[in-house]
Amino acid sequence: VAKDRGRAHYRYFQEQMNLSFPNEALMESHLRRAIEKEELTIHYQPQVNLITGEINSFEALLRWNNRKFGYVSPMQFIPLAEESGMIMRIGDWVLDEVCKQLEYWQKKGYRPVRIAVNISPKQFKQENFAMKIREKINKYGITPHSLEVEITESAMTDMQDTFAMLKELKDIGVVISIDDFGTGYSSLSYLKKYPIDIIKIDQSFIKDMELDEKNAAIATTIIQLAHSLGMEVIAEGVEKDQQVEILKSANCQKAQGYFFSRPVPIDDINQSYMTAIQP
Numbered sequence: 001v002a003k004d005r006g007r008a009h010y011r012y013f014q015e016q017m018n019l020s021f022p023n024e025a026l027m028e029s030h031l032r033r034a035i036e037k038e039e040l041t042i043h044y045q046p047q048v049n050l051i052t053g054e055i056n057s058f059e060a061l062l063r064w065n066n067r068k069f070g071y072v073s074p075m076q077f078i079p080l081a082e083e084s085g086m087i088m089r090i091g092d093w094v095l096d097e098v099c100k101q102l103e104y105w106q107k108k109g110y111r112p113v114r115i116a117v118n119i120s121p122k123q124f125k126q127e128n129f130a131m132k133i134r135e136k137i138n139k140y141g142i143t144p145h146s147l148e149v150e151i152t153e154s155a156m157t158d159m160q161d162t163f164a165m166l167k168e169l170k171d172i173g174v175v176i177s178i179d180d181f182g183t184g185y186s187s188l189s190y191l192k193k194y195p196i197d198i199i200k201i202d203q204s205f206i207k208d209m210e211l212d213e214k215n216a217a218i219a220t221t222i223i224q225l226a227h228s229l230g231m232e233v234i235a236e237g238v239e240k241d242q243q244v245e246i247l248k249s250a251n252c253q254k255a256q257g258y259f260f261s262r263p264v265p266i267d268d269i270n271q272s273y274m275t276a277i278q279p
């Protein structure tokens, strides 16, 4: 019986291999041409001020729609792009698109808004990353603090290098946030050493916070921590009314999530938010 099970297991494993490995290689080769084939787009998710209801910032989230694979989640293709090094080119494309968008709004004379861009650890660890950011800002002539870089705790490994890079970014004037805060297993001591502006509470602590007292306690504590350190705080993945209420009573300033809006194409942003605030 054990032998049969072993054999069945082996066959299952082989089928999985046949399915996933060549598929991944194929997907990678499609991803390699995604930029030139104009298969990448950016969706934007509004970040809502819980006190005033105002929306002054958006998070840029990459989307890939391929002829063979259809819509592929960033959870699937971003790791692929990271492993293959493609993330440098893709990340640069995202930054370029976002800065172009900011230039468009700023030239049209819209009220100031900010866009947050996800930066992968590999991108952040490039020696010339801050210089690349400076070049983009100069290329489009945008206000530096209209651009926010979201970095995860896992990217902040080497103390010296990380500090130097964040300091350089800070000097340029871009806004720095920590994404997925509380999931990175890192020590809290970096919070006092690094020039961080915003903490984004990971959505795992927001999910079910209306039922799970532990999640609510963790989220509330992160909010207090951020405020004590003079940082802004954003709750991610807010889906329910009750979550908004808990966050409000904990003095959380900002939130984003399906409760307010899913990430949407730029045309929707322009129609829903940008025309209304035109002077």
Ligand code: C2E
Pocket (backbone or CB within 6 Å): 045, 060, 061, 062, 073, 074, 075, 078, 091, 094, 118, 119, 120, 179, 180, 203, 236, 237, 238, 239, 256, 257, 258, 259, 263
């Ligand atoms: P993230 O930066 O933590 O982004 C938040 C994710 O949560 C997004 O998933 C967003 O669509 C989703 N989300 C927003 N509100 C809700 C909600 O109320 N409920 C739930 N369940 N989910 C919500 P998405 O767009 O699939 O992106 C996944 C991850 O992929 C991002 O996590 C980010 O780490 C990465 N990613 C996306 N775009 C880029 C990019 O341009 N560059 C890099 N390096 N990574 C990116």
Ligand code: MG
Pocket (backbone or CB within 6 Å): 059, 118, 150, 179
């Ligand atoms: Mg993010």
Ligand code: MG
Pocket (backbone or CB within 6 Å): 179, 180, 200, 202, 203, 236
């Ligand atoms: Mg996140």
Ligand code: MG
Pocket (backbone or CB within 6 Å): 152, 179, 180
């Ligand atoms: Mg993330």
